[in-house]
Amino acid sequence: MKDLGKKERLLIRLVEQLDEENVVKLADELLNDGMDPLYLLDLVNEGMNRVGKLYECKDYYIADLIMAGLIFKQVLELDKMTTHFYVKHNNKIGKVLLGTVKGDIHDIGKDIFRGMLEANGFEVIDLGVDVPKELFLKKYEEYKPDILGLSGVLTNTVDTMKEVVDAFVEAGVRDKVKIIVGGNHLTEEICKFIGADNFANDASVGVKVCKEWMNGIKEQGVIDNG
Template sequence: MVSMEALAEAMGELEEDTVVELLEQVMEEGGKQAQEAMDACQKGMDIVGSYFEEGEYFVSDLIFAGDLMSQAVGILKDALISGDGKEGPQTSLILCTVQNDLHDIGKNIVRSMLEAGGFHVIDLGIDVAPGTIVDKVKETDVKIVLLSGVLTLAINSMKATVEALKEAGLRDYCHVLIGGAPVSAEYCEVVGADAWAHNPQTTVQYCKEWAAVS
């Protein structure tokens, strides 16, 4: 069994070899600890964030941490994602990281989970302006829009996106789900979204419910 404390610590200290070794051990042991390992990696990212705030780490360390986190997701992916994607509703939906935010590791995890759940994900990428999202909703006629954001200021961009959907007369026809580290029930109300989630599994549940009624 892999020690999750050791994994979180190695991630926080950016010890790449140890992180890879521990994650490979999780997979060699059948992947049962994959979700726990994912959570430990995220704890490690919080440690990285604290070091950054304290001035001990720099932007270059954040870049390295991002690469290491992507590598971790790559190793754990097969054990994290269940389902062959064929049983899902095959509904199309839009997913992106909102304007002014360049963080996409969490968004990419959500995308993988949704695809495994049978959804067709139209991924608009990062730093996506409200107008671009509105145009894509019009063009594709999707009924589900998922907004990701990791920076606190992403909340403003999410709110601007919901307002742009309203102005375009589209808000009543599509469900909006927001996710990412700063998101909460309170922010969900501020943004004017239908729901919020941190957990990709909950996201798939919401989307399945909405796909069934749209």
């Protein structure tokens, strides 16, 4: 993010420092000054990414990651944020089935991704954590989402994600849904091994991918799954 103003840089730094009170206060001030809510979320997400890097360097602990997730949720719950999204997105642009795969109970990254998806107009069905492939498939049949999102923090979730995708192939529905996988350890090569359509190490990047997919579907004239 380039050419940021003083308050924008301060917001990112406050998130990085986990200064809950001042993050919420400054975010509210920026919204009242007319900042676009989606741009504000991108700034907060940049701070979240910095928290994640500090965690990877062992300067922060799991409790700090949890605090960062709570701060993110508080920003999402600000009046101007909720008003903007509820007014703007009565008509959802797409449906996403989301969950952390079996063997992993981390939900911070998933929850942030969900919040950003909803803020951008998606309907999200969140299955929670430690979700087996059978449940992903069952809920796909129930909700018929446009996109399936698989989250995982642990490195052994790569094989689990592949098992989910393989289950969709075996059920004959793989070509009916776009699949995105999320986690800091994922790469393009791993994404191909899993059999997903794309991957994201960052929530805002993942949302961008999902929006591009939905734009592509609309351009092809595909009818909404309803």
